[in-house]
Amino acid sequence: MARVAAEDRRRLLVEAAIRVMVRDGVSRATTRAIVGEADMALAAFHYCFRSKAELLELVAEEILARTLSPALEIVTGEGSVEERVRSGVASYWSHVVEHPDEHRLTYEITQYVSRTDGLEELAARQYRGYVEAHLRLLEALTEQDGIELARPAEDVARYLAAVVDGITLLYLNEGDADAAAAALGVAVDHLLGLLGG
Template structure:
């Protein structure tokens, strides 16, 4: 394998870890199976990560980034506020429907971390990141359109994180994309009702 920069190696290992963990589950995803999936030597893992916990955190961050980055571009793009909010939610939802195993993996990471001594902080950090992501999207929208919000942004972000998380989990277990999408529309209606000029 050609020589890669450390950050590029980390990215390849995170992508490999997502594939392995989504396929085999978090407990069965060994460092050996992850480096094998990435086509690297075992030493590459220890060069890039201090521990499996650090890798799990990066995996959760990467899956979040795959949904957050497109949504941020949409909510600060062209169109009315309502069009952009609905399109941003549709972008997230498209990722859930197209990559359900990645989203199942985020729940598995949460459960694994919360039940593994020494990793409990990872589950808290993961959900703090979800609230921060929603707050970041709201703040970008508010700033872009000079909007006001009827409730504190942190409270709305926490509400959105809980609703989106719950609807996603319901869909992953129930399998009814239309019902989940309708529930997301209710949440969007509510949030739009909190925004004003």
């Protein structure tokens, strides 16, 4: 492979890891398999990451970013609060339906690290990241539109993280995208009520 900057190499290895983990599972995603997928030497992995744990955390963060970034762009864009909230949620949901295996991977990572000695804290950090992502979306809405939430933002963010996570997991296991989207619509209605929308 041609010479690649360290940050680009990390990004390519994270992308390769996602592909390998989606295909083979977290427990079978060896460093050798990941560097092979990225067409890099094994030394590249050890140069870019302190451990497989660091890579797992970055994989979960990358999948979160794939849903958060477009939603944040929509929420801070044009339109009424209701339009932006509904469009932001629809953006997230489209990603779930179009890339279900990536979302299954996030749950697999949670279970894997929860059951691996020394990695348990990664699951807590993963879910703190979900709460923080919802908090960022709420803060973007409230700051842009001068809205005051009916409840503390941290509490609403935690509630939304739990509801969205639960509905996503329900869909991934049940397979009924329409039913899950309808349940997500109930959560959006509730959120709009908390926003005074």
